[in-house]
Amino acid sequence: MKDVKSQASKNAAPGKQGGLNAEIQSRIGHQLRAMYDDVVRQGVPDRFAELIRKLDTPGDSPQVNTGGSSDQDNGRE
Amino acid sequence: MPLTDSLRDDILASVPSLRAFAISLSGNGDRADDLVQETLLRALANIDSFQPGSNLPAWLFTILRNLFRSDYRKRRREVEDADGNYAKTLKTQPAQGAHLEFEEFRAALDKLPQDQREALILVGASGFSYEDAANICGCAVGTIKSRVNRARSKLAALLYVDGAEDFGPDETVRAVIGSNR
Numbered sequence: 001m002k003d004v005k006s007q008a009s010k011n012a013a014p015g016k017q018g019g020l021n022a023e024i025q026s027r028i029g030h031q032l033r034a035m036y037d038d039v040v041r042q043g044v045p046d047r048f049a050e051l052i053r054k055l056d057t058p059g060d061s062p063q064v065n066t067g068g069s070s071d072q073d074n075g076r077e
Numbered sequence: 078m079p080l081t082d083s084l085r086d087d088i089l090a091s092v093p094s095l096r097a098f099a100i101s102l103s104g105n106g107d108r109a110d111d112l113v114q115e116t117l118l119r120a121l122a123n124i125d126s127f128q129p130g131s132n133l134p135a136w137l138f139t140i141l142r143n144l145f146r147s148d149y150r151k152r153r154r155e156v157e158d159a160d161g162n163y164a165k166t167l168k169t170q171p172a173q174g175a176h177l178e179f180e181e182f183r184a185a186l187d188k189l190p191q192d193q194r195e196a197l198i199l200v201g202a203s204g205f206s207y208e209d210a211a212n213i214c215g216c217a218v219g220t221i222k223s224r225v226n227r228a229r230s231k232l233a234a235l236l237y238v239d240g241a242e243d244f245g246p247d248e249t250v251r252a253v254i255g256s257n258r
Contacts, residue, residue, distance in 0.1 A: 024233045029201055031182045036202035039097035045110070048092050048117060052085055055121050 080124050084133075088120065091134050094203060095141055101198045102145050104187055112148070116141040132209060139213045142195060149191070185235040189228050196224035197232075 095116060099109035119140050120127075127136055186194060192214075199210040200221065207225075211218045 024237050025229060028229060028232050028236070031179070032186075032197065032202045035179065035182065035186075036094075036097045036101060036198070039100050040093040042093065042096070044089055044092045045096075047110070048113065049089065051114065051117055052089055052121070055118075 080121065084124070084127075087133050088117065088137065091137050092117075094134065095137055098138060098198060098203055099141060099145070101186070101202065102142075102191075102195060104183065112141055112145055115144050119144070134203075135205065135209045135213055138199070138203070138205075142213055181236065182232075185232050188235060189231055193224045193228035193231065196221050197228035200225050201229075 092113065095113050096109060099112040099116075100106055103109050103112065116137060120137055127133070186197075189197070195214060196210060199205045199213060200207060205213065207218050207221050211221045214221065
């Protein structure tokens with residue numbers, strides 16, 4: 001754990017509001033990351049996983065006639 | 078470059094942080110996911126313009142940021158319900174006290190000018206270097222640095238300096254903030 005007090009006294013500009021002390025800055029940084037990481041931890045929602053799966057290979061799009069040059073998916077379904 | 082399996086995996090791996098960035102920017106979970114979806118579609122449609130070996134997250138963040146900008150210009154502040162919607166996107170609701178603090182932080186973040194907010198998020202939360210953030214925002218590194226500094230100052234002023242009494246019993250902090258001797 002960091003020694004916040006000594007950091008604060010080192011970085012603070014006493015008597016000046018514009019001088020940001022380390023304690024406040026670390027608090028802001030912590031809250032910002034907490035907000036952000038809350039979302040990151042939710043992972044990849046299904047809608048995006050499916051989206052990328054569906055669009056992954058343009059050649060596999062149902063509209064495209066592959067001309068039977070490959071045997072993939074032939075006769076399935 | 079063509080869309081290889083590994084590139085697709087890398088894009089997928091970027092989705093969580095893209096969402097976090099989008100929510101941080103827009104303050105609105107539904108809109109953020111629409112932004113992410115549009116970003117992915119655009120990225121996949123323009124995958125040929127991605128330089129192999131370059132920074133994929135930065136490329137994706139750039140797309141999302143530009144989409145957000147053009148979208149933002151169109152609707153301005155159409156949705157003002159930022160806090161409520163954002164809170165709904167969280168799986169775990171913070172405890173009461175923490176939740177209040179969180180909402181205050183969110184509200185303060187929303188008060189920042191957009192330039193400053195995005196710079197602060199990119200550097201302070203997404204973990205991009207100043208150089209990457211400058212590339213994403215299309216400006217000079219020095220500009221990003223000053224935006225981040227101004228954002229931090231303003232957040233500190235909004236959250237802590239005016240409300241020093243609310244900050245807590247920490248004598249050091251109070252002494253530093255209130256120091257007028």
